[in-house]
Amino acid sequence: MAELRKCIGSARFGIEPHDAPVEDFPSQPSQKDGLGRMCKTQWNQYTAGLAREAKTRKAAEGDVAAEAAATESGTPAPTAKRPGAGRTRKKADVAQEPATG
């Protein structure tokens, strides 16, 4: 029985989160448990979406001259940065009993 792991998907590219077998996840040493947050299928979609966005942005900037040496290899570098990933939540749970009597 294969162990399942949560694939977080990406709302940005319309990828629904789901559970997938652990073996479907690419290894990612930068992660705490050494596995990616998305399964390979979704990861490919995600990186492809990022690449497309970058291309669109470059085209919008009108900087087409730097596209001369653009080569596409099959291995996208996992360089997804997520700013503000830390959790800061304070517990404001102060219950005071009113003195009755």
Ligand SMILES: [Zn+2]
């Ligand atoms: Zn997935």
